[in-house]
Amino acid sequence: MSHKIGRNAPCPCGSGKKYKKCCMQRTDDLHIACEPWMDEGGMHVVGKGTPPSSEEQERMTIEYQENIKNSPMWGLLVKEYGKDKAEEMLKEFQVQIN
Numbered sequence: 001m002s003h004k005i006g007r008n009a010p011c012p013c014g015s016g017k018k019y020k021k022c023c024m025q026r027t028d029d030l031h032i033a034c035e036p037w038m039d040e041g042g043m044h045v046v047g048k049g050t051p052p053s054s055e056e057q058e059r060m061t062i063e064y065q066e067n068i069k070n071s072p073m074w075g076l077l078v079k080e081y082g083k084d085k086a087e088e089m090l091k092e093f094q095v096q097i098n
Contacts, residue, residue, distance in 0.1 A: 005019050005024075007020040007024065008020065011023050011024075012037055012044060013037045051097045057095050057097060060095040061093075061095045064093055064094075065090055065091075068090060069090070077089060077090075
């Protein structure tokens, strides 16, 4: 499912500005990245360039999951749900390109 942000839509970063007056300008400049934002769908970033290949996406997912395992959040997940359930939940942390 592809989600394209309209020029006149509110910017998804939550600034309250129109996308064309906020992150669209930032993504047009190769040297300035848009601030990521979180919502019920996960973490989002608007960026310029070609989408990563499936191999790159898999590598990014593995790196993302390793970062979670090396964070304080991992200890909390294991403590709250046990190691097996935490490992199962970790599989849901996937990099997705839309």
